[in-house]
Amino acid sequence: MKGTLTVRNIVIAGVLGAVAILLGVTRLGYIPVPTAAGNATIMHIPAIIGGIMQGPIVGAIVGIIFGVSSFLNATVPLFKDPLVAILPRLFIGVVAWLVYVGIRRKSEYFAIGTAAFLGTLTNTVLVLTMAVVRGYMGAEVAWTVALTSGIPEAVVGTIVTLAVVLAWKQIGKGKKSRISEDL
Amino acid sequence: MSGKPIIEIEDLFHTYMIGTPMEHAALKGTSMVVNEGECIAIIGHTGSGKSTLIQHFNGLIRPDSGKVIIDGIDLTKKRIDIKALRRNVGLVFQNPEDQIFEKLIGDDIAYGPFKQGLPLKEVRERVKWAMDMVGLNFEEMKDRQTFALSGGQKRKVALAGILALKPKILVLDEPTAGLDPRSRNELLDKIKSLNKLENLTVIFVSHNMEEVAYLADRVYVMADGTDVLSGTPEDIFTDKEKLQRYQIGTPETVQALYRLKDLGYNVTTSAFTISEAADEIIKVLTGGEVENHGK
Amino acid sequence: MASEFELSRNITIGQYVPTDSFIHRLDPRIKLLIFTVLVLAIALNTSYVGNALGLLLSIYLFWASKIPVSYGLSGIKPAIPFIIILAVLQLIFQGNVFSGGTVYFEYGFILITSESIRLVIVSAVRFVEIILLSSVLTLSTSTTELTHAIQSLLSPLKKIKVPVHELSLIITIAIRFVPTFAIEMEKMMKAQASRGADFGSGEWWRIIQRTKDMLPIIIPLFNIALSRAEDLILAMESRCYTPGNDRSTYSVYKALGRDYLVLFIGLLFSLLLLFYPFPY
Numbered sequence: 001m002k003g004t005l006t007v008r009n010i011v012i013a014g015v016l017g018a019v020a021i022l023l024g025v026t027r028l029g030y031i032p033v034p035t036a037a038g039n040a041t042i043m044h045i046p047a048i049i050g051g052i053m054q055g056p057i058v059g060a061i062v063g064i065i066f067g068v069s070s071f072l073n074a075t076v077p078l079f080k081d082p083l084v085a086i087l088p089r090l091f092i093g094v095v096a097w098l099v100y101v102g103i104r105r106k107s108e109y110f111a112i113g114t115a116a117f118l119g120t121l122t123n124t125v126l127v128l129t130m131a132v133v134r135g136y137m138g139a140e141v142a143w144t145v146a147l148t149s150g151i152p153e154a155v156v157g158t159i160v161t162l163a164v165v166l167a168w169k170q171i172g173k174g175k176k177s178r179i180s181e182d183l
Numbered sequence: 184m185s186g187k188p189i190i191e192i193e194d195l196f197h198t199y200m201i202g203t204p205m206e207h208a209a210l211k212g213t214s215m216v217v218n219e220g221e222c223i224a225i226i227g228h229t230g231s232g233k234s235t236l237i238q239h240f241n242g243l244i245r246p247d248s249g250k251v252i253i254d255g256i257d258l259t260k261k262r263i264d265i266k267a268l269r270r271n272v273g274l275v276f277q278n279p280e281d282q283i284f285e286k287l288i289g290d291d292i293a294y295g296p297f298k299q300g301l302p303l304k305e306v307r308e309r310v311k312w313a314m315d316m317v318g319l320n321f322e323e324m325k326d327r328q329t330f331a332l333s334g335g336q337k338r339k340v341a342l343a344g345i346l347a348l349k350p351k352i353l354v355l356d357e358p359t360a361g362l363d364p365r366s367r368n369e370l371l372d373k374i375k376s377l378n379k380l381e382n383l384t385v386i387f388v389s390h391n392m393e394e395v396a397y398l399a400d401r402v403y404v405m406a407d408g409t410d411v412l413s414g415t416p417e418d419i420f421t422d423k424e425k426l427q428r429y430q431i432g433t434p435e436t437v438q439a440l441y442r443l444k445d446l447g448y449n450v451t452t453s454a455f456t457i458s459e460a461a462d463e464i465i466k467v468l469t470g471g472e473v474e475n476h477g478k
Numbered sequence: 479m480a481s482e483f484e485l486s487r488n489i490t491i492g493q494y495v496p497t498d499s500f501i502h503r504l505d506p507r508i509k510l511l512i513f514t515v516l517v518l519a520i521a522l523n524t525s526y527v528g529n530a531l532g533l534l535l536s537i538y539l540f541w542a543s544k545i546p547v548s549y550g551l552s553g554i555k556p557a558i559p560f561i562i563i564l565a566v567l568q569l570i571f572q573g574n575v576f577s578g579g580t581v582y583f584e585y586g587f588i589l590i591t592s593e594s595i596r597l598v599i600v601s602a603v604r605f606v607e608i609i610l611l612s613s614v615l616t617l618s619t620s621t622t623e624l625t626h627a628i629q630s631l632l633s634p635l636k637k638i639k640v641p642v643h644e645l646s647l648i649i650t651i652a653i654r655f656v657p658t659f660a661i662e663m664e665k666m667m668k669a670q671a672s673r674g675a676d677f678g679s680g681e682w683w684r685i686i687q688r689t690k691d692m693l694p695i696i697i698p699l700f701n702i703a704l705s706r707a708e709d710l711i712l713a714m715e716s717r718c719y720t721p722g723n724d725r726s727t728y729s730v731y732k733a734l735g736r737d738y739l740v741l742f743i744g745l746l747f748s749l750l751l752l753f754y755p756f757p758y
Binding site (some may be wrong): 004005006007008010011012013014015016017018019020021024025026028031037040049061065071072074075077078080083084135136137141152154156159160163164167170 | 658
């Protein structure tokens with residue numbers, strides 16, 4: 001039932017939407033990294049997780065909730081523009097889902113990681129594209145931001161998504177605790 | 184048993200969200216002294232300031248005014264060694280099992296000691312000690328998955344995660360809430376032996392008066408942001424007038440004895456442990472009551 | 479220092495300020511509709527005059543809703559230096575992209591034209607307009623009203639099989655759980671800090687380490703959220719909630735003449751911004 005709004009899809013989309021809003025309105029959503037922006041956002045991760053766990057519809061809905069929340073909370077002109085803040089976010093979860101189902105058979109672990117990496121890049125690339133289209137920055141600036149800030153953000157997104165999904169699905173790599181090894 | 188004071192709080196005030204429409208005074212002049220090695224219960228209704236008070240113990244909340252000295256560290260000073268404070272005071276929140284985040288039990292318990300920068304050998308010893316203390320077998324459990332545990336076991340893991348910090352003071356916020364009776368009794372025994380055998384100073388918040396009667400050396404009653412009453416469980420549970428004024432429940436044993444007393448039987452209402460209460464009731468049943476009436 | 483963990487303080491979404499103004503009493507459906515149309519119109523308008531009109535309108539609406547303007551602007555203050563830097567950068571580098579109009583200044587790669595100046599000024603003003611408008615909407619409309627409004631505005635889409643009721647239920651759940659999770663997170667940060675965690679004091683260039691430092695709160699956040707979801711799913715299914723059924727609502731809105739008048743003026747204004755060829 002990936003495509004329809006079952007009770008499960010409704011509730012999970014709502015709850016992940018709440019997490020996205022929470023990450024956006026507190027500093028929890030930003031991980032400080034050495035980029036021009038100074039932060040890597042993890043607010044889009046609920047959309048990726050929604051896509052991986054419940055399919056493209058849930059992923060897209062969580063993405064829109066994240067977009068509207070970032071639009072309403074924006075303190076910079078770029079994100080006070082609905083075409084930059086909301087529209088691109090629709091695709092984060094959809095891309096994550098496509099990637100995940102595409103390579104899930106090979107390795108669950110690898111599929112989740114790749115879905116998170118490409119889902120995050122989708123966010124960066126589409127937001128920057130819209131920013132250029134809408135005239136907030138030039139293409140050269142956008143490319144610089146994409147490379148210096150997009151790649152670290154994708155790395156951060158991959159680590160966080162993997163940790164969260166593996167913990168929830170109780171998939172364990174590593175059978176021994178760090179303190180197990182005898183000295 | 185009671186050594187020198189390890190926690191001294193005088194006239195403590197704390198207000199949340201100062202300068203917003205949600206401003207709310209949680210503590211309005213609370214005082215409290217805890218001696219080394221004591222087991223202290225804090226009781227009071229929701230919103231009486233208990234949680235705010237105990238979060239001062241390890242510096243999560245800093246005092247607005249008043250005196251707070253925890254194990255020699257004066258929290259009213261601007262610069263304090265917060266890491267040392269949090270090493271010495273272990274704070275166990277309500278439903279601490281939520282804070283487990285590692286996949287394996289051993290790793291989660293080792294999180295705190297690793298954060299302290301201890302060498303692996305020391306961490307390992309501490310984890311083993313902490314697991315022994317809460318009744319988890321180190322060899323058997325350390326490599327188990329945390330998420331597959333039962334509620335009671337998760338809480339033990341979370342408690343061990345705090346004990347592995349080797350605190351001098353252990354603070355627990357409603358440690359047994361939501362546990363089944365068996366896990367509850369087990370946990371209470373562990374806390375008691377930590378206090379009596381390992382000489383940890385224990386402070387716990389509880390709504391369960393049986394628990395208070397079983398564990399506490401002394402009790403503080405909080406109401407509306409201040410400490411309104413303190414004393415031994417005997418003092419508190421026998422003061423019927425104050426019990427009513429602050430709407431404090433009593434252990435069921437005490438309730439039963441009060442009922443007997445109201446019916447005219449001469450029983451000692453301070454007998455609140457189950458065996459003492461049973462003795463009192465046996466006294467009544469075996470006719471001790473007739474003798475006493477005669478006096 | 480005490481505010482180190484006070485997460486709930488920063489949450490301003492859906493902070494309803496009941497002043498019972500005429501804006502508050504408007505039909506929420508009409509409010510939301512006008513808001514959406516106006517924001518789009520403002521976003522697409524690039525003229526000085528159009529944006530000046532938009533700014534005047536948003537200030538008027540704020541005034542009419544009897545809410546102190548500081549409520550709307552408080553969020554911008556910390557960002558002002560950033561906005562200025564961005565504007566300067568735009569001014570310096572965007573001339574080549576938006577090179578229409580008169581050239582005022584040219585030196586090396588720096589090219590300042592009347593068009594690039596327009597871009598900088600208009601996007602700054604547009605930003606303030608949208609901040610004010612969205613604040614008026616969220617400060618004068620309760621979240622319940624907003625959800626109902628979304629549901630009823632989307633209801634024509636039912637005809638093309640869009641599950642409108644389900645979508646608005648998702649929004650309700652999302653808004654409902656934000657404060658709950660904020661409280662949980664505050665507790666979680668305190669609990670992990672009690673175990674010696676510190677968030678964001680590692681060396682700033684170690685991205686992976688810094689990310690891992692956040693996991694002790696991020697993993698429990700998602701775990702708490704998803705297990706709440708499981709509880710809610712169980713509760714809804716055991717009460718036989720079936721998606722797709724027709725259902726009635728508790729509150730019914732009826733638009734009055736006043737509401738239609740406001741709607742008419744709002745639409746007219748938006749059409750003006752969208753299609754009138756402003757000379758400046």
